[in-house]
Amino acid sequence: MPETPETAVTLTRQAIESRHSDRGRARALLGAALAKNDQYEPAWRWLAEVVEDDGERLFCLNRAYALKADPATGRARKALRAASPTPPAEVSDLVDPPPPAAEVTGRTTGRHRLSWIAAGAAAMVLLSSLGVWTASGDRQGDPVHVALVAGMTGDNAVASAHMERAVRMHLDTVNAAGGVHGHPVELLVYDDADRVDKAVAIAEQIVRENQVLYVVGHSSSDTALAAAPIYQRAKIPAITPSASSPRITDGSDWYFRSMFGNRTQSDFLSAYVSRVLGSKTAAVVYEDDEDGRSGHETFVESFSEFGRVTAAVAISAAAESREESVEAAVAEVKARAGGAPVVLALKEKNGLDVIDGLRSAGVTAPVLGTSALSSQAFHAALVEREKAKARPGSLTGNLFMGTPLAQDSLSGPAQVWADDYAQRYHERPLWQAAMARQAVNVGLHAMKAGGLGFDEANRAEDRRRVRDSWASLKDRKNSFAALLGPLYFNASGSAQMPVSVVTSDGSRFVSAPTQFTIYDPLSDDAVKADLAQGRVIAVKNRYLSLRQVVATGININEIRDLDTTDGTYFVDFFVWLKYAGDNAAADVQFVNAVKPDLKLGEPLRNVTENGQTYRLYRVADRFKTGLQFHDFPFDHQQLTVLLQNRTRTADQVSYVTDKEILDQDPRDYLRSGADADADINQVPNWLASSVRFFRQTVGSSDALGDGQAAGAANGIYYSQYAAEIALDRDTLPFLVKNLLPLVLLICVTYLSLFFKPSDGGPPVSMGVTAILSTAVLLNNVTAQLPKISYIVALEWGYYAFILLAATCVLIAMLRKRLVTTNRDSAEHTLARAARIAYPVYLVVVVTAFVAIFG
Known part of the structure; x- marks a missing residue:
């Protein structure tokens, strides 16, 4: 060799x-x-x-x-x-040797001496600038480190990559805004490959390096459970975005979870099997790992409130016996389940094979899955398997998956985040990305509010403050405004949030028409009344209330008559509602309509089939919103239509985006629903750039005197559905029309600098006239704005010219004074400098506006 x-x-x-x-x-x-x-x-x-x-x-x-x-x-x-x-x-x-000493052969000439002086002066300016830049850089605090530990390689590499992207994307935004109290936040990424041995080694490495303030991870329950005692002993706070075993947070007061755990998930799935699917029996197929075993155990415990589990089968985690385990599980479920719903606590690979095996074996019962099977990536894998076997719809039908993130029910901020993520990474974010973003952000919240020292000497105390900050988020009134809503933890450190149930529409997971949410009763009497009427279900130590999910669509026909002085505009649009249950879901109001009693009226279509109702309406009226003019005339306005139920709270009804809207190209939202060849925008001098649809929750943290309202213990909240039209002002025609007189004044004022210094009167008069004329022009241009207390962008431009004109008046007076006192050389220097500085000043002002608003 x-x-x-x-x-x-x-x-x-x-x-x-x-x-x-x-x-x-x-x-x-x-x-x-x-x-x-x-x-x-x-x-x-x-x-x-x-x-x-x-x-x-x-x-x-x-x-x-x-x-x-x-x-x-x-x-x-x-x-x-x-x-x-x-x-x-x-x-x-x-290392290069030193150069030889240069011989001096003659006297340096005056010109050379001047060159050396000029070079020295330039060097001093450069060094001074460099010193200022360096000093300003040194003022930035030392970096603060956060760790992300996930299975960057292995079966869950795709989800882990989404986690890392979401965290980096958020930290980029935070650092671009100056970091946390001047300290940039650096991310340290560790790959534990979802292996226990590597997780332990990485946790010990993190403790040994003693750099990070807190840990986001680990991504699986086995690895998180193995690392938890190490972080506990070292008193390093950790928060997992995706590991669901309750034993992780139960056994450590330094470990938290930014999503629900298996206890919460099992309570919701048990209620769904019993009350929505109407079954008293269920079968469970689970992974033989910590996630799967705890999912099985908690489901059996929760479902005992409603019925019994007739079959429980484990799938071996070992690759060599996995295929046999899947076949045996399918056979046992078919033999013992008797058509009962099947609950899967599996990873994606086994979940795909088990669903395929059940359907191939003729099992048509509903299949429910834990959050590991609720991502769009898993749905895409199901569709690919259907295509490969030429059996469209065979695997995606009759599925119900629990998830922390339903893509069709994103709130406004979450929708913006998801769109930004998709634009940056060219794919929609998985739910793991949202949970990782929440995890890192609640840590940043603790860093900003906790009075931390941000140095090695204070690191132990800083970590304790982060941990204590998380522990203080104990209920909705004491919560952090996270991406998906208020984030707070139960006594064991797991996030208190509802489990959304999604089902397949053939191309994606969408919200199921009936959901549950967490119910916080105000009194024992309120609980008894709601339990008796079936509005509330008791599961172990938890109360869940039924929530009607309404698939909502809005198709805008026209927007016109924008009045910027009072923020009103006319919108003509179609709106449709799809729901199961009673028609109270269609009892809606438009909370930002000019007419406070604006109603939907009679539906254009009203169809009820198989318990599903579809209603179509047309609405045409004036709406209002608060417009912002800080960037006027480079402003962008968001015109909204807000729909809200009149009587039912967010715990009882939720409006989400209909799949028909999700299936459309967002560019089609700008086409009229009444005439596909027409644009929705009929507002002169404005351009419609986009339309977004999203849900949001609004309300009060107080019960407002209504002690019988659902969720009144934490206030009354309502679900809203919003259509938001983004309008950009057509700036160029506006500037040509309104700034042309100002341009003429700029030219005339510049000419005043070329008068003889003895003619002091005309230049002064021209400057004063320019100032007064500019004030009149500014008043005319801003007359279309409402009464506002702040200075808009265009006003800064006019004020810049008024300052310039006033300076020209002062220069004319100084020139005359210099000539009168026989200082002709100084007058010539001042005149030349003014004629050069005038256009330079204008270029600087224009460049600043282009840089800020271009």
Whole structure:
């Protein structure tokens, strides 16, 4: 076998191996490595590790940083800035020799002397600017580190990648705004491959490195449960975005969960099997790991309130026996379930095979799944399997999955976030991304509000403050406004949030027509009344209330007659509602209509089939919203139509986006529903750029005197559905029409600088006239705005010209004064400077406006 040639890489590896036993040999090997390739950055870094002199260490770090601007290298250089860089003996041959001394052969001429002076002055300016820039950079605090630990490789790599993207995307926004109290937040990503041994090693590494303030992760229950005692002992707060076993947070007061756990999930699924699907029996197929076992155990416990589990089968986690386990599970469920709903507590790979096996075996019973099977990625895998077997609809039918995130019921902020994520990464975010974003954000919230020290000396106390901040989020009144709504934790550290149930429409998961939500009773009498009437269900120590889900669609026909002085506009649109249950879902009001009693009227279509009702209406009236004019005339306005139930709270009815809207290209939202060839926008001088549809929850944290209202203990909230039309002002015609007189005044005022200094009267008159004319023009331009207390963008432009005109008046007076006192040279200098500075000033102002609003 040929001998491996020595390269910079191999020599560096040898040096690393011998650095502890023979430091001198390690230095020699690294010197040899750099002699072969002085551009190999790791060799410089390792040489900095083995040398003992600070000057030599700084020299090596400087060379490494010049090759790769690594933040860790930069921080190490900063710590040694008091030392003087000195090349180690091992690399002295790589340092250029000093140049020979230059001989002086003659006297420097005056022109050369001036050149040197000019160069010196330029260098001083450059160094001063660099010093200011460096000083301002030093004022930024040291970075704060947050860890993300997930299975970046392995079966859950796709979900973990979504987590990392969501966290990085949010931290980019936070750092662009200055970080947390001036400290940038750096993300350290660790891959535990969803393996327990790697999870333990990484947790110990995090403790040993002592850098991170808190941990987001781990992503599976097995790995989180293995790492929990390590974080507990080190008192490092951790929050998992996706591990659902209750044992993780039960056993540690330093571990939290940014989504619901298996106890909550099982309570909701049990109620769904019993009350919605009407079954007293169920079968369970679960993964033989911590997630699956705890999902099975909690479901059996919860479902005992309603019936019994007739079959419970584990799927082996071992790859070699997985296929046999799936076949055995399908056979046992078919034999013992007797057509009862089947609950799957499985990962995606086994979930796909079990659903395929059940349907292939002729089992048509409803299949329910835990959150691991609720992502759009899993739905896409089902559809691909259907296509491969030429059995469309065979696997996606009669599915009901529990999830923390239903894509059709995103609120306004969540919809914006999901759109931004899709624009950045070219795919819609999975629910794991939203949970990771919530996890990192609640940590940032604790950092901002907790009075932290942000240095190594205060790290233990900072971690305790983060942990205590999370523990203080204990109910809805004491919650954090997270991406998906109020985030707060139960006594064991698991997020208190409802489980949404999604079903397939053939192309995606959408909200099921009947849901449950968490019910907080105000009194025992209220609980008894709601239980008796069937509006509330008791599951263990929890109360759940039935929620009617209304699939809502809005198709805009026309928007016109925008009045910016009072914020009103006319909208003509179709609206339809699809729901199961009584017709109270159609008893809606438009909360931002100019007429407070605006109703839907009689439906154009009213169809009820198989318990599902479809109603179509047409509405045409004036609406209002609060317009913002800070950027006028470069402003963008959001015109909304807000629909809300008149009597039922958000606990009883929720409006979500209909699949017909989800199936449309967003560009089609700008086409009229009454005439597909027409644009919805009929507002002169405005351009419609987009239309968005989303749900939102509004209300009061107080019961407002209604103690019998559902959820009154935490206030009364209502579900709204919003259509939001984005209008951009057609700026160019506006500027041409309204700024042309100002441009003429600018030209005339500039001419005043070319008058003779003795003619002081006309330039002064021209400047004063320009100021007064500008004030009149500004009043005319802003007359279309309502009464506002702030200065709009265009006003700053007019004020900039008024300042310029006033300066021209002052210059005219100074020029005349200088001539009168026989200081002609100074007058000429002032005149030239003013004629140059005038257009430069205008260019700076225009450039600033283009940079801010362009």
